[in-house]
Amino acid sequence: xxxxxxYFASLRDRLGRAEDRLEPRGEVTVAEVWAALWPETPLxxxxxxxxxxxxxxxxxxxxxxxxxAFFPPVTGG
Amino acid sequence: MKxxxxxxxxxxxxxLGLYQASLDERRPGRYGATAIFIGTMRDxxxxxxxxxxxxEHYPGMTExxxxxxxxxxxxxxxxxxxxxxxxxxxxxxxxxIVLVAVWSAHRAAAFAACRCIMEELKSKAPFWKREDTxxxxxWVEHNTPG
Numbered sequence: 001x002x003x004x005x006x007y008f009a010s011l012r013d014r015l016g017r018a019e020d021r022l023e024p025r026g027e028v029t030v031a032e033v034w035a036a037l038w039p040e041t042p043l044x045x046x047x048x049x050x051x052x053x054x055x056x057x058x059x060x061x062x063x064x065x066x067x068x069a070f071f072p073p074v075t076g077g
Numbered sequence: 078m079k080x081x082x083x084x085x086x087x088x089x090x091x092x093l094g095l096y097q098a099s100l101d102e103r104r105p106g107r108y109g110a111t112a113i114f115i116g117t118m119r120d121x122x123x124x125x126x127x128x129x130x131x132x133e134h135y136p137g138m139t140e141x142x143x144x145x146x147x148x149x150x151x152x153x154x155x156x157x158x159x160x161x162x163x164x165x166x167x168x169x170x171x172x173x174i175v176l177v178a179v180w181s182a183h184r185a186a187a188f189a190a191c192r193c194i195m196e197e198l199k200s201k202a203p204f205w206k207r208e209d210t211x212x213x214x215x216w217v218e219h220n221t222p223g
Contacts, residue, residue: 009207010205050203053138054138069135071135072205075199075218076174076175076203077198
C-alpha cells in the first residue's frame with residue numbers, strides 16, 4: 001500500500017513534483033517521512049503538515065496507507 | 078447551510094439572493110439579521126501590479142475544514158443559516174474570491190459569526206494564491222492582517 005505523500009503550492013514548485021510514495025519500514029513520524037524522501041533537504045521553516053486531511057505535528061505517527069501532505073502557510077480568502 | 082468551491086467566476090449577490098429566497102421558504106419570518114462578506118481580487122499587492130491569480134486548494138481537506146469552521150461558528154452563535162462560496166482556479170482582477178453570508182435572529186451573532194468564519198477560513202482552510210505580476214508569477218507567502 002505505502003504512504004501517499006503530497007506537496008502543494010510553492011513547496012511543490014520548489015521540489016519539482018506533486019506526489020511521492022513511501023514504503024514505510026515499521027512505524028514512522030511525519031518528520032521521518034520527509035527525511036526519508038528528502039535526505040538532503042531540511043523541511044523548510046513554516047511548512048505545515050497534514051495526515052489524512054487533518055493538520056498534524058511533525059512528530060505524529062503515520063501508518064501504511066495514510067496520506068501525508070506538506071505545504072506552505074495558507075493564503076485563501 | 079451550504080459550503081461550495083467554484084472553479085468558474087460567480088456573482089455573489091445573485092447567489093445571496095437565490096439562497097435567501099430558499100431560506101425564506103424554509104424558515105419564513107425567522108431571521109432579523111444578515112451579515113455578508115465578499116472578498117474580491119485586487120489588481121495590486123503592495124507596490125506591484127497583479128494581472129491575474131491562481132487559487133490552488135487541497136481537494137478533500139479544504140472542504141472538510143470549511144465545513145468544520147462553519148460548524149464551529151454554528152456551535153458558538155445561534156445562527157439560522159450560513160452560505161460560504163470560495164473560488165479556486167484562474168481569477169482576474171475584480172473577480173469575487175469568497176462569499177460568507179450568515180443569517181440570525183439578531184445582528185450581534187450575524188456580525189460576529191461572519192467575521193469569525195472569514196478569519197478562520199483565512200488561517201486554516203488550505204488555499205494558496207499565486208499572483209501573476211508584471212515581474213512574473215509569485216506565490217503569496219502570507220495573508221495581510223485584517
